[in-house]
Structure formats: structure tokens, C-alpha cells
Amino acid sequence: MTTLHLICVSLAASRQVRDNRRLAHLFAMTMTDFACTRCGACCAAFRVDFHCADLASSEAKGVPVALTVPLTATLVRMRGTDEAPPRCIALEGEVGKSVRCTIYEQRPGPCRDFAPYAPLGIGDDACDRARRRHGLPPL
Numbered sequence: 001m002t003t004l005h006l007i008c009v010s011l012a013a014s015r016q017v018r019d020n021r022r023l024a025h026l027f028a029m030t031m032t033d034f035a036c037t038r039c040g041a042c043c044a045a046f047r048v049d050f051h052c053a054d055l056a057s058s059e060a061k062g063v064p065v066a067l068t069v070p071l072t073a074t075l076v077r078m079r080g081t082d083e084a085p086p087r088c089i090a091l092e093g094e095v096g097k098s099v100r101c102t103i104y105e106q107r108p109g110p111c112r113d114f115a116p117y118a119p120l121g122i123g124d125d126a127c128d129r130a131r132r133r134h135g136l137p138p139l
Contacts, residue, residue: 036118036139040099043091043111045130048078050108063108078108085133096136 052074056062067089068076079089090107093099101107115127123131123139131138 036115036121037100037104038093038098039118039131039136040091040093040095041130041134041136042114042127043099043101044085044087044095045133046081046086046126048081048088048108048110049075050077050110052076054108056106061106063103063106067103095134096131 049071050063054062055068055076056064063076063078067079069079069082070076080087080091088101090101090103091099092102101111115124117124118127118139121139128138
């Protein structure tokens with residue numbers, strides 16, 4: 001092989017590796033978006049109760065008080081999650097198609113902790129139950 005041929009082969013291999021990485025990154029982003037943050041099944045399947053420490057205050061960001069219902073002196077619930085059928089007031093869009101949480105950055109602890117591997121395309125039992133309620137396959 002000539003030096004020029006080796007350089008060409010090396011450049012082609014480098015491009016292929018770079019393209020494969022780019023495709024893998026795009027695939028991971030698409031799976032994350034589709035599999036979890038755009039699904040919304042969990043937001044329209046369960047009650048969301050949490051400690052009032054997750055509420056917004058003058059000192060800290062958090063869940064806006066207007067989006068909650070008080071349950072006890074220290075426990076609140078996201079509005080809409082105790083309806084039949086449940087649907088969180090902060091959920092916008094069509095479940096299973098394209099949704100978004102209007103308070104995603106300030107969402108309460110139970111929402112942050114729910115199905116921790118779902119963004120990676122790995123559901124759990126609760127995630128699977130929520131998706132089944134909306135006619136969606138498990139992750």
C-alpha cells in the first residue's frame with residue numbers, strides 16, 4: 001500500500017467513527033425524548049403527593065402553590081392527579097404522542113424519582129403500568 005492510500009483509509013475510518021458517534025448520540029437523544037420526556041403516561045396515571053418543602057417560596061424555586069391541593073399541614077398533591085382519570089395540571093399535550101411538563105425544572109420529588117432509568121429507555125413496573133393504561137407498550 002502506498003502512503004497516500006493509507007492516509008485515505010485512515011481518513012475514511014475516522015469519518016466513519018465520527019459518523020457512528022453522531023448517529024449513536026442522535027439515537028440516544030431520540031430514545032430519551034420518545035421514551036420518557038415526551039410520553040407523559042406517568043403524569044396521567046398516578047396521584048402525586050409530596051412534602052410542602054417542594055413548594056415554591058420567596059427563598060427557593062419549586063412547585064407553584066396554585067398547582068397543588070393541600071392534604072395535610074405538610075402534604076400537598078398536584079392538581080388533577082386525584083381526578084378520574086388522573087392527569088397532572090402541569091402536563092401539556094397528548095399522552096404517548098408529544099407532551100411536556102410545564103414545570104419540569106421545578107417538578108416535585110416524586111416526579112424526579114419516578115422510573116429513574118426511563119430516560120435511558122428502561123422502564124420499571126410503575127412505568128409499564130402507566131403506559132399500559134394509555135395503550136402504550138412497555139419500554
